[in-house]
Amino acid sequence: MKLKQQLESVLFVCSKFLKKSKLKEILNCKEEELKAALAELSKEYETRESGLALMQDGDRVQMITSPQCSEIVRQYIKDERTGELTRPSLETLAIISYRGPITKADIEMIRGVNCSLILRNLMIRGLVAERQDKKKGVPVYQVTFEFMQHLGLKELKELPDFEKLNRELKLGEVLLAQNKNKEDFFQDLEKVEEKKHE
Amino acid sequence: MKLKQQLESVLFVCSKFLKKSKLKEILNCKEEELKAALAELSKEYETRESGLALMQDGDRVQMITSPQCSEIVRQYIKDERTGELTRPSLETLAIISYRGPITKADIEMIRGVNCSLILRNLMIRGLVAERQDKKKGVPVYQVTFEFMQHLGLKELKELPDFEKLNRELKLGEVLLAQNKNKEDFFQDLEKVEEKKHE
C-alpha cells in the first residue's frame, strides 16, 4: 500500500496538528519518504480541486478544509450549533434535569438508545456539563447553572413535581433490569472513544 | 466553485454522518446534483488510492478512513477492540443489515423469538437505530454507521450474498402467514387462560 494513503488516513483521524517526527514513527518511514508523500498529497488536493488541504507549519502538519470553502463551512457550523434541538435531545435534557448528576450509562438505560452524540451537542450548547464523579470513577452529567437561570430556577428542586418525579420507581426497575445486560463490546467502544480524545 | 469541493469540506468538518436531505439544504443543490457529486467524490477516492472513503446507507453519508488503512489507524489510536459479539446479537445484526429497515415483527418472525430486549441492547450500544416508518406507521430498525465501521464496509451492498438475502421474495409471504399464526397462538393461549379463571 502507498505511504500517501496511510498518511492521509492518519491525518484525517487525528483532527489536530501532528509533528512530522511523530508521523515518521506512526508510518514507520524515512524523512524523505514522508516529505515526498506530503508533497504528493498536497498537490493532489490542489489539482483535483479538493475541499481539503494540508496546512504545514515548520515541523507540524494538519488536514484542514480548503480556504475556498470557508464560507460554507462557517455557515454549516453555525447552523448546527443554533439549530433546533431534536426531541431525543430535549428528553435527555429533561432526564439530566430531574435525575442529574447522572452517568451516561444510566441515561442510556433509561432512554434505550446510545446518547454520545446528544450529550456532546448539549455540552457544546452550554446546557449540560460533565464532571468526574470521584466515588463512581466515571463522568457524570448535570445541567449548567446558566440553563437553570434561563428557566428561572435557583435550585433544581423547584422544578414541577420534582420530589415525585425524581424518585419515580419505574426508573429503578429499568436500571436494575438492564444492568445485567451490559456487555463487553459496549464497554470496548467507550474505551476507544476515550482514547481518541486523549 | 465545484459542488464536489464544498461537499467534501462539509463532510470533513461534520465528524459524524450527515443526512442527504440536510446536505442539499446546506449546499443549496438539487437531489441529482448531490447524487452526482457524491458519486464523483467516492470514485475519486477509489481511483486516486485515497486513505479516505465515503460510507453511505439510505439517506446517510459519512467520510471515513478507507478500509485498507485499517491497521495503521488502529495502531495509531490504540484501538484494542476485538469486535466480540454474542450469537444473538450477531444474528439480529445480520438480519437488520440485510433486510433493514425492518420492523420488529419481521425480525422476530425470522429469529422465531421475541427480540425486544436484544434490540434495546443493540440500540444502547449504538449498533442499531430505530426510526418511525411513515408508510407502515411503526418503528423500523437499521444498522448504524458505527456497526458498518466494524464490518469495514462502505455500503451494505458489499455484504456477501447481499442481492440474494435482500431480495428473498418468498420472505414476505411466509412472514405474513407466520404473523397470523403467532397472533392466533397467543389468542389461543389467552382463551385457555380465560377459561381457567372462569
Added chain:
Amino acid sequence: MAYQVKLEQYEGPFELLLNLIEQEKLKITEISLSKVTEQFIKHLSSVEELYPEELADFLVVATKLLLIKSRALLPYLQVDDDEPEGNLEEQLKIYREFHDAAIKMESKIKERNFTYGRVDSRYLAPEIIFTPPADFDQGDLRNYYQDVLDSLEPIIKLPSAAIAKSVTLKEKISHLQQTLASKLEMSFKDLINQAENKTEVIVTFLALLELVKQEFICVKQENNFEDIKIQKI
C-alpha cells in the same frame, strides 16, 4: 438435567431445530421435521424451569411440529387445518440463511478491518456558546420527562408478560394430576377432544410428556394409529 446444559447453547427454537436436523444430517423437509419432533419436545420439556420467558417462543414451534407429526401418526385427530405446515419448513430455511450470514459476518468483524471517522475537533477544544432551546420553560421540561417515564412502562412489563404466557403448562400438569387422581385411566382421544383449540392440544401433550418423565403416569398404545391409554402409576 443433561438437556438443560445443552439448551443453554441455543438462542431460540429455530437454532435448536436446525441443530437437531443437522445432527441427523438431514435436509430441511417436512419429513425431517417430523423426525426430530420428539427430540425437540424432549429439550422443551426440560426448559420450563430455566427460561420461562422463552417458553412461549418454543411452544409456537412445538405446536407446528406436533401438528406435522400428528397428521401422520394420529389420523383421528381433528385439528383445524388453517396452518400449512410448509410454513415451518420455509421459515427454517430462511432462518438458516441469516444464521449462516451471521457466521460470515462474525469472521468479517474478526478481521478487524475497522474504518474510522474523524475525531470531533470541537470535542478537543470545545468552544461553548450558551444556546438554550427556544420557547422552552419548566413545564416543557416536566412534560418531556414524563414522556420518558411513560415510555418505560412496556420495558418493565416485558419479562413478566412472557412469563404469564408460559404459566399454562404448569397449570395443565396440575389439572391432569387432579383428573387422574379421580380416574385411574383415561384416553388420549377424550383428553384431546376436550381441548378448545390446537394450542391446548399441544399444551396437553407437553403436560403428558412431563408427567411421563416424572413417572406419574404411563401411556400405552396397542397398535399404530390407535388411541393412547393414559394410566396413573
